[in-house]
Amino acid sequence: MDRRPRLADVAARAGVSTASVSLVLRGEPGPSAETRERVLEAAGQLGYRADRTASLLARRRRHLLGVLLDVRNPFHAELVEEIHVEADQAGYEVVLSTLTRGRDEHRAIETLLDFRCEALLLLGPDSSEEALDRLAAQVPVVVVGRAVGKAQVDAIRPADDAGVDAALLHLIGLGHLRIAFVDGGQGAVAAVRRRGYRRAIRRAGLVASIVAGGRTEEAGVRAGRRLLASQELPTAVVASNDRLAVGLMDAFLRAGVDVPGRVSVVGYDDSILARLAHIDLTSVNQDAPAQARNAVLAAVSRLDEGRTIRYEAVQVPHLVVRGSTAAPFSS
Structure with a gap:
């Protein structure tokens, strides 16, 4: 039997309505400071945790950004960390789907579609322009890290x-x-x-x-x-x-x-x-932070603002000099 505390349990403990509890936990205006304090204290005592999935479904939007990455690529890990930061600020959650030795790009993308992600951020994909166009017909797509030719997807890439x-x-x-x-x-x-x-x-x-x-x-x-x-x-x-x-x-x-x-x-x-x-x-x-920021902004501008014009941002990389280079050896 599922004994996880529910919204009604918090309301009963705090002595307020479930509507008030919902407003407090979402950070919405309305409840008094005293009510907020009672609700938060009750939620803490009960160990209440909001059902994120139910909340998203109730709003009739998933607010999920799907990210394709190569689990073996350390730069992709850095990009994902920055994407999480930017997505959180935009009010979106992130779903990851990885490439491995036994899991190819097609299967990883299909997983993101199965999760009903609202937009896809593909990190360094190898898919052809035709394949990207077919995917973009289903969901907004942002390609990060490579040029996309004439494919009708957004692109964020270094020069x-x-x-x-x-x-x-x-x-x-x-x-x-x-x-x-x-x-x-x-x-x-x-x-x-x-x-x-x-x-x-x-x-x-x-x-x-x-x-x-x-x-x-x-x-x-x-x-x-x-x-x-x-x-x-x-x-x-x-x-x-x-x-x-x-x-x-x-x-x-x-x-x-x-x-x-x-x-x-x-x-x-x-x-x-x-x-x-x-x-x-x-x-x-x-510049992983800038790539992540532009990628999330590209996806959100399509989803929240209805942008339809293709967007491409090309960033100029820079060299970081460390100890592995020096003047050539002379015998």
């Missing part, structure tokens, strides 16, 4: 080419001429960063060197081993994401190659990994 530019300019300014790039593998975000490297290295008049990578530390370790096995080790490496960079540094460390004494390393995302004292990774910062 990834500018981020890679900043990394290369930093390394070239230190005197590096042999700068390799560890690729982020399949996916729209990795493709933009790869193109950004090619453009920047060509503009600098240097020779491009792209090493196969991926999205994980293990992929970074494999890339590091490939570089170590090459005829000539580059003096600097830019990785498509921080996890790759950490794996790369691990491979160098185990081989006795000093970072940054022998090889400088730059990551991308400026995640919590980059800020750890023993890693101290120079990395491109995308």
Whole structure:
């Protein structure tokens, strides 16, 4: 039997109507200060907890924002934390659906639709423009972290080419001429960063060197081993994401190659990994709070204000210089 205290129990304990209890617990005006004190005291004594789901249904709106994220991506975790803050201020709750080794993007999105989320915030999705358009026909969609072409969805993204530019300019300014790039593998975000490297290295008049990578530390370790096995080790490496960079540094460390004494390393995302004292990774910062704020505002403006015009915000990332980069090694 469910013995959870109900609104009527609080009203009975406080000696007021259920309507007054409801107003007090929602923070609405009307009840006197004395009534508020009695209601809050009674609720505390009984351990009353409001039924959020019932409350949302009663208002005929869910006020739920669905968020798709990769559970293995530390930058996504930071975005989600900021999204929670912004959603709470806007009066919305957040439902998370994650990508894992055995759970693909389609299934994760279907879960959010099953929860009847009013809008979806997709963090770095790989879905095609056509798939995004089909999804947008069902519910407002905000894509965070990548360009969406002509898809009729809102987009909040960093100018990834500018981020890679900043990394290369930093390394070239230190005197590096042999700068390799560890690729982020399949996916729209990795493709933009790869193109950004090619453009920047060509503009600098240097020779491009792209090493196969991926999205994980293990992929970074494999890339590091490939570089170590090459005829000539580059003096600097830019990785498509921080996890790759950490794996790369691990491979160098185990081989006795000093970072940054022998090889400088730059990551991308400026995640919590980059800020750890023993890693101290120079990395491109995308401003997670600003991305989250703009993403939530985009969703809420469609839901609460009826906006229909497509919105896109492009933010310029900046490089955070730490201890993993230095002037090139000279024998």
